[in-house]
Amino acid sequence: MATELLKMTAQIVTSHASMNELSPQELINEITSVYNTLAALAGEKAVAVEMGAMPEAGQETGQPKPAVPIEESIQDEYIVCLECGQRFRTLKAHLRRAHNLTPVDYCERFGLDPKKYHLVSRNYSEQRRQLAKAKGLGEFRRAKKA
Numbered sequence: 849m850a851t852e853l854l855k856m857t858a859q860i861v862t863s864h865a866s867m868n869e870l871s872p873q874e875l876i877n878e879i880t881s882v883y884n885t886l887a888a889l890a891g892e893k894a895v896a897v898e899m900g901a902m903p904e905a906g907q908e909t910g911q912p913k914p915a916v917p918i919e920e921s922i923q924d925e926y927i928v929c930l931e932c933g934q935r936f937r938t939l940k941a942h943l944r945r946a947h948n949l950t951p952v953d954y955c956e957r958f959g960l961d962p963k964k965y966h967l968v969s970r971n972y973s974e975q976r977r978q979l980a981k982a983k984g985l986g987e988f989r990r991a992k993k994a
């Protein structure tokens with residue numbers, strides 16, 4: 849949880865609460881909604897309210913909603929993390945560091961086919977292919993000479 853966001857949330861809610869009479873439940877709702885708004889703006893994860901105030905929130909079952917449509921996540925220059933919406937050339941290290949997910953977990957989470965979904969930008973995967981080809985060719989030449 850981002851401490852900065854919590855501080856900002858506290859400031860906003862405090863100044864709002866000083867002008868309005870809020871019941872404890874209203875206060876909690878207000879804190880959550882302010883935090884979630886700030887979190888969404890900052891690209892952080894939202895927190896779910898446990899009191900049934902938001903009926904559609906907090907269901908852990910089923911697939912999470914990707915940050916962008918899956919078919920739009922792989923671009924020439926970058927790949928978008930479906931978990932947080934950030935852009936990368938390659939996702940693997942980010943998934944482990946930021947979300948503690950393996951590529952397999954990630955694919956399962958969003959119903960992706962690991963054979964088709966490569967966790968890298970299009971250009972990056974093209975570069976890798978060229979590199980592999982060049983390397984293979986080099987090895988082939990060396991093998992012929994020997």
Ligand SMILES: [Zn+2]
Nearest residue numbers: 929931932946
């Ligand atoms: Zn991410």
